[in-house]
Every structure is written in C-alpha cells, then in structure tokens.
Amino acid sequence: MVIVDEESSLKIVRMIGGEEAVKIVRLLLDHPGKTDEEISAETSYDIKDVRRVLHKLNEVGAVSYEVHRDKDTGHRIFKWKVQQEQLIGYSKTLIRKVLERLKARLEYENSNQMYWCGTNGCSKYSFEQAMEQLFRCKMCKKPLTIYDNSKFVENLRKKIAELEAMV
Ligand SMILES: [Zn+2]
Structure with missing residues (x-):
C-alpha cells in the first residue's frame, strides 16, 4: 500500500x-x-x-x-x-518519476569514474571523454583528475531515502 x-x-x-x-x-x-x-x-x-x-x-x-x-x-x-x-495521485506519480531518475543517476555514479578540472561550473567527464580530450577540460583547458563523487553519492542516497519514505 x-x-x-x-x-x-x-x-x-x-x-x-x-x-x-x-x-x-x-x-x-x-x-x-x-x-x-x-x-x-x-x-x-x-x-x-x-x-x-x-x-x-x-x-x-x-x-x-x-x-x-x-x-x-x-x-x-x-x-x-x-x-x-x-x-x-499526481504527487505519487511525480515522486516516482523523480525517484527513477535519481536511482538511475546513483547507478551511473556508482559505476562510472568521473574526471574533473576542479573549476566550479565546468563539466565532469567520463573516462572515455577524458581520454579523447587528452585529460584536459574542454571548457577551461586545465588538466583533469579523478573526481571524488562520494559526497554527491551520499546526498543522492539521502534524497532517495527521503522520497522513498514519501510514497
Ligand atoms: Zn574546466
């Protein structure tokens, strides 16, 4: 129920x-x-x-x-x-949609190492993308290093738990 x-x-x-x-x-x-x-x-x-x-x-x-x-x-x-x-009914549908999106994002974050230049506002890149760009940021040209996503993942998990408690 x-x-x-x-x-x-x-x-x-x-x-x-x-x-x-x-x-x-x-x-x-x-x-x-x-x-x-x-x-x-x-x-x-x-x-x-x-x-x-x-x-x-x-x-x-x-x-x-x-x-x-x-x-x-x-x-x-x-x-x-x-x-x-x-x-x-509308609330449930909306929450479920958001949950699906967040869970997909969590799975992505857990299975993909991301690369980042450290500049706020610049994109994060997958390994393949980083390699194509020779490990340089497309936007600011600084070198890319492995991005620690643990805080982001933790926040995602919290948000998911919060929403799951709502439906
Ligand atoms: Zn950059």
Missing part, C-alpha cells in the same frame, strides 16, 4: 506554485468553496497571483472549481476546492 501524506502533497504543491500555492491549498483544505476574491482577501495575495496559482494547480488536477452566478451583478463566480485524491 502506497501512502502520500498531506505534508508530502504540500511539498509537491510548493514545487508547483511556491509558498503562495501552499497557503492557498491549506486555506481551501480547511474552507472549501472559497472564491478567488475571498482567497485573495484572506491570504492578502494580489488577485492576479491567486488566479495564476489556482490555474497552475488546476492544470494538474489539484484543485477544481464550480461556476456560480452572482444574483445581484450577474457575474460569474468561481468557487474552488482541493481535489485531494488527484493531488495525491
């Missing part, structure tokens, strides 16, 4: 629309059916930002709306709510 809790979903929400999205989703979880204007008033975010975030969340199915008509003005009103199941 795969479980994504609310905190994990909110992390995904943060990735989609930043802190604004988290605050809006939290508000809608507690009080479903709020309008754009009400959300704007209660979060003190600009109405344009509220609509932009809601649109982003709606694109991935995390929120949905019902259209009502204002009795006095005849204007259309959008009432929003969080689609928890879709949000959780």
Whole structure:
C-alpha cells in the first residue's frame, strides 16, 4: 500500500506554485468553496497571483472549481476546492518519476569514474571523454583528475531515502 501524506502533497504543491500555492491549498483544505476574491482577501495575495496559482494547480488536477452566478451583478463566480485524491495521485506519480531518475543517476555514479578540472561550473567527464580530450577540460583547458563523487553519492542516497519514505 502506497501512502502520500498531506505534508508530502504540500511539498509537491510548493514545487508547483511556491509558498503562495501552499497557503492557498491549506486555506481551501480547511474552507472549501472559497472564491478567488475571498482567497485573495484572506491570504492578502494580489488577485492576479491567486488566479495564476489556482490555474497552475488546476492544470494538474489539484484543485477544481464550480461556476456560480452572482444574483445581484450577474457575474460569474468561481468557487474552488482541493481535489485531494488527484493531488495525491499526481504527487505519487511525480515522486516516482523523480525517484527513477535519481536511482538511475546513483547507478551511473556508482559505476562510472568521473574526471574533473576542479573549476566550479565546468563539466565532469567520463573516462572515455577524458581520454579523447587528452585529460584536459574542454571548457577551461586545465588538466583533469579523478573526481571524488562520494559526497554527491551520499546526498543522492539521502534524497532517495527521503522520497522513498514519501510514497
Ligand atoms: Zn574546466
């Protein structure tokens, strides 16, 4: 059984629309059916930002709306709510995709010795690439030496463990 809790979903929400999205989703979880204007008033975010975030969340199915008509003005009103199941489903799919990518990267890091010039921003090269370039960096022309990836690998493992705990 795969479980994504609310905190994990909110992390995904943060990735989609930043802190604004988290605050809006939290508000809608507690009080479903709020309008754009009400959300704007209660979060003190600009109405344009509220609509932009809601649109982003709606694109991935995390929120949905019902259209009502204002009795006095005849204007259309959008009432929003969080689609928890879709949000959780989307979160799981996204986390699994990221996990796959990180695991592939870990396998690559574990089975390939990389070469590097030591300059931040320059590429790291496989043995074959380094040999082709006669062990000189393509970018800054400095000599290439074996790159110690143990810290990077350790960080990868941590990130993988963290994500695995989420799904
Ligand atoms: Zn370089």
